[in-house]
Amino acid sequence: LYSGFSKQIDADEYVKRVEDNTIMDVLQRYEVNPGDVFFLPAGRVHAIGAGCFIAEIQQTSNITYRIYDYDRKGPDGKGRELHTELAKDAIDYTLYPDYRTHYKAHTNATVELADCKYFTTNLLDIDTIMVRDFSDQDSFVVYICMEGKASIRDNKGNEIYVHQGQTVLIPADTDVVTISPVPGAKFMETYIG
Structure with missing residues (x-):
């Protein structure tokens, strides 16, 4: 699972990295385990990798900006639409040391x-x-x-x-x-x- 950035970037670097297919190089990657929690406020770049079984709780919204699509092709053989410019102003570029939600489980609480x-x-x-x-x-x-x-x-x-x-x-x-x-x-x- 990818959540947030692994190094500080700005909007210009984001656009450059999308264009040259290196955006994944600056996303924070996590190996996930059962019970892991990630809170993803609006604007946090994230991606769910293969093999992840997740429960996603979200506010009602009809907006998702696709910033990268791993060079996949749609049924027509063309790449799917990316929202690079729209996302540029919506992304939160703040760098955090850890994007995982830490909690302590308690039985019967x-x-x-x-x-x-x-x-x-x-x-x-x-x-x-x-x-x-x-x-x-x-x-x-x-x-x-x-x-x-x-x-x-x-x-x-x-x-x-x-x-x-x-x-x-x-x-x-x-x-x-x-x-x-x-x-x-x-x-x-x-x-x-």
Whole structure:
């Protein structure tokens, strides 16, 4: 996975590197492992390499700027459209020492992975019943089961059983959710707020 830059560049160098196919030389490359988290605010250059299985949480947006396409060809035999000039002004060229989100997992606790004005995402690694109170929220909640299996029951008596790889959308008018792992489960929990 590529996230951010590995050295300081500016807009002019970015354009030059796209033109001469060396942009990948200045992107920060990460070997990824299960549980890795990267928060990618708008403007952060990133690419997902082969073999990565990811859960991507994002704000609603219909804008993506493709700055490089590995010289791939479309069905017509031509290269796909790049958005070099549009992206030039949108890219955040700030250099950071590490673009990975560091967190400490805790069993049977809510661990915040990302919190921004568009969404909050938490990790729930549970081996006992967990009750989540959303009565003060005005948002739907999405649960992605990353490991194990569990039942999810709301305060209205609705219940569903989920296992690894399944996603559940909890409506915004739900006040309380009870998650009962069998025997343990790991979830990503996301809501607006």
